[in-house]
Amino acid sequence: MDKTEISKKLSFLLRHSTEPLYIDLDGGWADVSVVIDTLKKKYPDMNMDILEQIVAEDAKGRYSFDSEHNMIRANQGHSIPDVIIEMEEPDPPEFLFHGTATRFLDSILKEGLKPMSRQYVHLSPDIKTAVEVGKRHGKPVVLVIRAKDLVDSGNRLYRSLNGVWLTKYVPTDFFKICNSLY
Numbered sequence: 001m002d003k004t005e006i007s008k009k010l011s012f013l014l015r016h017s018t019e020p021l022y023i024d025l026d027g028g029w030a031d032v033s034v035v036i037d038t039l040k041k042k043y044p045d046m047n048m049d050i051l052e053q054i055v056a057e058d059a060k061g062r063y064s065f066d067s068e069h070n071m072i073r074a075n076q077g078h079s080i081p082d083v084i085i086e087m088e089e090p091d092p093p094e095f096l097f098h099g100t101a102t103r104f105l106d107s108i109l110k111e112g113l114k115p116m117s118r119q120y121v122h123l124s125p126d127i128k129t130a131v132e133v134g135k136r137h138g139k140p141v142v143l144v145i146r147a148k149d150l151v152d153s154g155n156r157l158y159r160s161l162n163g164v165w166l167t168k169y170v171p172t173d174f175f176k177i178c179n180s181l182y
């Protein structure tokens with residue numbers, strides 16, 4: 001059984017499924033047994049052990065269980081507008097990074113960074129992670145964001161439990177193309 005493939009399906013269920021059965025809007029929690037039953041339809045060997053492994057081994061810490069492991073949620077990345085996920089609002093670092101593809105640059109430089117289909121614009125704490133995010137869309141390019149100035153100007157910037165920084169919109173005057181070698 002391909003755990004990466006199951007993890008992709010799991011992220012979809014926990015971030016984008018509009019079926020209210022899965023996601024409690026208050027906190028984004030889904031019932032573990034319902035999630036396993038759903039995954040079993042496509043992956044008949046799916047069980048709690050495999051789910052525990054997927055959560056524990058996830059390189060980006062995408063998922064959390066509640067203390068009893070009866071509920072599970074994605075820590076960030078949601079598109080469902082009404083889901084409220086627990087986030088911190090710590091003091092931001094001076095700079096954060098956003099990885100995107102060169103083909104989006106014209107539009108981004110004109111309009112600013114928008115959440116597109118997700119609830120938030122996702123920002124990375126380091127260039128390496130941003131390059132990986134950008135590669136998912138094509139030839140990567142990294143933008144450096146003046147995060148501290150963004151907050152000092154009255155914008156809100158959150159950090160998800162797995163360390164992804166999130167904000168509603170980044171106007172063009174708060175970022176530029178990052179020219180470091182990557």
Ligand code: HQG
Binds near residue numbers: 011062099108111113
């Ligand atoms: C771009 C992954 C045109 C934006 C990653 C991005 C991340 C614009 C794309 C998380 C634009 C949206 C999120 C504008 C932004 N005009 N394009 N004005 N503003 N865009 O996938 O940030 O692996 O929704 O640059 O690690 O790529 O799934 O967002 O290229 O944390 O856990 O529109 O997803 O996490 O793409 O990725 P996405 P993202 P997971």
